[in-house]
Amino acid sequence: MRNKTLHLILQSLFLGIAGMIVIFCFFIFLGIAPFGNRSLVVADANIQYLDFFSYLKDIFSGKNSLNYSFSNSLGGSSIILLSYYLSSPVNLLVVFFSKSSLNSFYDLAVAIKLALSIATFSYYLRVRFKNKLRTIFIILLSLCYGFMQYNIAQSNNIMWLDGVYMLPLILLGVWQVSRGKSSCILAISLGLSLIFNWYTGIINGLFSCFWLLFEIALSPENTPVKHQLRSFAKKIGIFVIWSFLGLMLSACLLLPTIYALKNGARGAFDWSLLKNAFNGSFLTTIEKYSIGTSSTIDGVALYCGSLPIVAVFASILSHKVTIRKKIVILTMTTIVLAIIYWLPFSLLFSLMKQVDSYWYRYSYVASFFLIFVAAEYFSNLHFDKEDLMDIIKGCFSFAAIIILLYQFKNYITINQLKATLITVIITTFLLLLSISLKNSKLKKLVTVGLIFSVIFELGLNAKQLWLISTNPDISYYKGYVSHQQKQIDALKKYDSSNYRILQTSSRQKTKDNLTANYNEALAFNYWSPAGYVSNMNPKQLELLSLLGHRTEQERMSIVNSPVLASDSLLGVKYILSDYKINGLHKVRSIKKVNGKTVYKNPYYLPMAFTNPMNIAANLNTWNTFEYTNSFYTELAGKKLDLYEPVRYTTRTNPNGTISYTLNSKNKKSLQLYGNIIWSQSNNGNQINVNNVYSTGYAKWLSPSLFYIPTGNGQQQVTINTNIQQSAIKTQQFYSLNLQKLKKITREIQQKSQKLSFKNGNIRGAIYSKENTYLYSTISVERGWTVKVNGKVIHPQVFAGTFMKLPIKAGNNKISMTYKTPYLGLGIIVSILSIILIIIYLIVIKKYINKL
Template identity: 25%
Template sequence: MIRFFKKHAPLLLSFFAPIIIMGSYFAIRHMFPFGNSSLLTVDLGQQYIDFYAFFRDTILHHPDQILYSFSKAIGGDMLGVWAYYLMSPFNLLLLLTPGKWLTFGVMLMTLLKYGSSGLTFAILLKKTKVQTKWGIPTFAISYALMGWLVANQLNVMWLDAAVFLPLVVLGIEKIFSGKSYLFYSFLLGCTLVINYYMGYMICLFLITYMFWASFRHWSGWQKLLTAWRKLIVGSLLGAGLAAALLLPTFYALTQSKAKYTLTHFKWQFEYSPLKMLSKFVVGAFNFDQMPTGYPNIFVGSLVLLGFVLYFLSHQISWRERLSALVVSCFFFFSLCLQPLDLVWHAMQFPIWYPYRFSFVICFWLVWLAAIALKANRKLTSWQIGVLALLLIGFDGYVYFHLDRFNFLKPSQLLLTVLFGFLALIFLALRQRVRLTNRYFGLIFVSFTIIEMSTNAYLSLNQISYVSQSDYANYTAELVKVVKRVKSQNKTNDFYRLEKTFMRTKNDSMEANYNSASHFSSTFEAKIPNFMGRLGQPAGDGFITYSNGTLFTDAFLGMKYYLDAKPESKSSATVLPPLTDKPDLAFYREIGQDRLTKTYQNNYALPFGFAASNKILEPIKNNHYPTLYQSTILNHLMGSTQYTSLFMAQQFATVTYHNVRQDKAPLTETYKKIDKKKNGTITYRFTPTTSDPYYLTIGSNLNSKAVSFTVNNHPLQQYDTFRDTVIVDLAAAEQNQPVTLTITLKQPEVWLQNFQLYHFNTAALNQATQTLQAHPWRLTRNSNTHLTGKITIPHRKQVMMTTIPAAKGWHLRVDGHPKKFKQVLGSLIAIPLSKGSHTVSLAYWPPYLTLGLIISSLSALIDLLVLLSLKIRHH
């Protein structure tokens, strides 16, 4: 055992040092189980943690959710979600951490990725003999704790890229040394499977790396052409190995993220390139750097000096250094020139987390530094002078521009100066004093650990985190109530559930139920578009079902609603409020506990039902939600006379305080008289019936422009919406005065689409009874297979569903393949003849079969090559 540790000490230190460093920090910050904090912050707390709960549920209980899930909004393909978020092998750790321990599982996974990044870089250094002994952990730790990895530790699914990049590069080095492409091909395939997005960036980097490696390993045209032939074949087969996931994912992207691809750009710098120097200062990070910031490229003083020394070293051929300079210039401009930045991000500006590809540049800096500090064992006086001048110039620039960087303090710059000149002194003294290489190796490792730890601690101290209790208590309550609802339904029943509180838009994935809310980067664009037309807050990649009306709840099959008890003092802290929903008065209360009440919606329509074939006709006037909802109901019923669900109503009185209306005719723009004082508009009316009363507001009326109160209570409204939304204002309040107050937060506000409506409950009641009469009675209900029987009573009818139309659905009617119709721009409707029918829908992702064939053929070719190599060696 002792012999093993001695032999592999550099690799073990490269693995365990980052884990111990970051684990100690997490313990100091009281991350669970060391306290009541957690790693959850920003998207990790609002998105990924729910996907990890979904991962556990899928692997352990519902494997069909790998392909499709009705927990993704009203239903959606899941391969794209898995390919982007959930294919990391490290995720298997989460199977050991259920419930409240899931946050601990995320911490373990994060720590292992830190450690594995150091280990794989150490393996690269050892196998290529670029560094030996203590030089290995010195550079491996710099890589594992680079600024990109620390700043993006919350984007856990990206961190695998840092783990696999050194191994893929090792595969290239093996090819240039005359070995087979199999190692490279296999690792490239794994990288693309684990995260195709970061894998795309790695592929771009590999093109530049191969260019440089061609000069580094130059030994004649014949050997170079042989190497490039292996690289091309290995790259194609590596992509082929991943085709089973890449092809259906690419198709899914054409329905979602690819719709936002930019084709026009400007040849301009995104910021002054010199500002990039600020990111080499220790702890150069804060929250503001997440949405918009400079590249996170901190790699430590030793690496930075080593990188410069690479180009000053005569022990390295001029050909190699010149090609490295070309590549380095390309990387430099990629970090600040708009078109190159777009190319790295697949022609889409990133929403938050800019310069996501900078991990490959950190790798490049560390790799060249490791090469330089092996080749250039002893610094000459002129090299020391050049490095010293560069340090002075760098520190001087940051010092004189310190006020321009809100993420830097003088103490950070002072630390950077100290680390920089200490590193230079150590490099200058190496081989000039009588200390052995072993002691200098220990000095460099210790120095690197101290500097990289300091950067990590200072950087992460700028971020706030979700408390463990906030996550655990909310999740426990939600899971408990959902289980209680499920216990009241048969196995084959299909229904959706929503609530008036929310922790994230992916709560349904956390607690495994069908809903209408969702947030992911691979969300199909047509579903948010459809929900936006219905009056829900929606955008590129998300839906928040917070503004349901009696009609949308019925149409989408919202059979159950969870409501936080207003009288419970702890409910608001455990269950963050999302929306006010007075029309719950029209639903039947079926249960309650200390924090919540559960309601059943008797208006809810079945998953599939007989409806008029008039629904097949396109709805032209779909830009105003009240009109759109009424038209959908009329088309479902096949009405010959139009029935409106929403009847416009005037407010009884309007009172202005420090506000005047713009004098232009028919304007809805209001201005403060005295801009320094509050301005309010107060509307009053008294409901003449117990029906719901809804208010429409335009997308500009967010919390930055106005605030609303109803009877002196703040109105709960989700704040991000791009379409006109419908606000639930009052219900079951006949003859009770309602006062709506709008407080202007800006000097001038346009009350866009501001209108009060009285809801026609009688019309909805009559319609839902008719539409509920002939349901699709499911005999099989899973995420990918739905089978049931339905009776169509009239000739001009269809089976209407609220299943999103997608190419992957395959329809059989009475055992025969049929084509379905897409209605409302998004949903499945099935033309059927009069009578009883057995209708089956099965989901299989488009291009998955082709992908499986290509992956199988690629694996077979690799296997045959491997066998031939073994036979040849024998």
């Protein structure tokens, strides 16, 4: 039995390797790295994931930490980064690549995950259908699964592909349970799926519940109803037990992840989305089963080759397939389509969150079902004349329906329609020949032709999608990363103290000077207020927003323009800028790279300082300028107006847009800032800031508060917009008095405390002549153990999130240690699950086999 299982595994791995060779051929043909200058790294992969993989490299080399990292916005646990983006075993290969060659790593990782999908689906078919399914169909259907539309389209969301190659193993375990057997493979595969990526792991777990009912219905028992109900209850019980063991196995990551998600900015479920409505039409699914199509909100694209769809139609039309089996399959088809289109099910499989991009992230489960139906059909064929006619009817029925649907509403182009019809007819023709020919040599030749035909049509689909969604030139990335790392390393050598860095320009910008690249602190291992992950710290976001760095969809803070008084509060000591900033000092010993010069902020506040004032800095206003004034007033213990309103005039242009003219005193001791509050957003909105820089505004990724550079001798400042006056609520223009800022910040800098800051570990000693407070720009979070003179204390909060410790007169020993909440408990639960599974395999299973 073990030898047979090993043989099946080796056969499946061999097919996976063959699939990898096919993928590499695609890469070579399309010029995709590591075989060319193109890359699958686009969209979020380019915006986020490359920086995350750079961060992972630093973790492996000991330069950064997963437990807690100051590179993660204002600092925090990175458990979400690990469990959502980085925990796939394929990511271990990142150690063999330099940061500048991560495009090649990414493309290779995609290829491996597609090959694993082929291998695991092949193993599923070999075990699930035993000797009933011919080898040629195992090969072809496995290729269809590995190269399905979802895998190609989601190549830029690499973490979701782990769920694809784990699904066949999970559903293999479900099949075993449906036969009344215990299933270690269900527990292990479900647990690993949740560990590799909790998002798709949960999707797989949800779908497995429906699949169990489907498998039970597909193979009914010929026993009395009473016995069937007892058997059904037993199977449900077995499923619950082994699924629960799988959850326990994943607890090492799942428990701390659930805690982090619950306390994140997007932790609440979107119950308002729960409506009895549909996203689109079921019929769209058929028309979109075409080469080169993509999923949109009104229709899912499930293309996975001609073979599965022809077999599905043939199965429906065949007289050999029993009415009962047709009803079961059509019922499951309705459920699968409901998962796609019916809002309650769609919301469930979107994990109760609003989805506004990458539509139907779980649609691979629908493709799995489609290919499974094809496998079920082919496994019961006798390949007689009636079977051949069913296949022909299936082919032309699909062709007729897609042509008919095309006449009513064009979700596809005429070229996509033609390509789909031609490949369907050719593949069907070769299929018919391969199963009807008697001559063995000719049969083998046609069979080889059938394999190449399937590879060709899947490759044609991949070509259409990858050419649209690939980065055509990765050489810029290599140069940018290499130069930027050198600049950061030079800055750390120049100043080895604790501080944060802000930059006005990143690796990527839109045409209107906006960016979503806010993870370069993670990529290059420095500390910054910027960050962009799916689950940000809500208190940090709230503070950053109030300090002038607007929050975008609870995922990021728009930190691309200096707000000097605010950034100083956050410990920003250096700014990498592509334009000069009044009041900052250029660091001449560090070279300008990627268009950015290093400027020192002389007004920065240390990341740890003492102050006898009991500062609260409560977030009690929406006005950044007023809040900053009140913050510094509390720090100084006296009234401070760092910001003062600037007089301005408005002009409404003939086209309804608005412009502003500010009366600038043009003093070196002043900085100017603007904030236009909008009531409506528009993708075309822009502002021109004093003819120094332009930026998109009142739109996705745009800032709200912005810095206004001024030139020598300039008496007036102009802000021109193309924003309609009706879209603007109000506007604010303020000047920042740098002399006042300098005075208060110098006083605080003298109270700086030299603590040793390391990720998740802070140590130091403080001597104070009087009772005072230690203020630190470290967020108060569960996970910190804070001790003063060996005694555990609960830190107080100021500014809504930062840490404040009461310090008594005399010598004080400070220690702060961070441990990811529930990580230890999760590890214990996972170990317990492993022990239980081992006990079953060694003891219980042997005992059952003896009975």
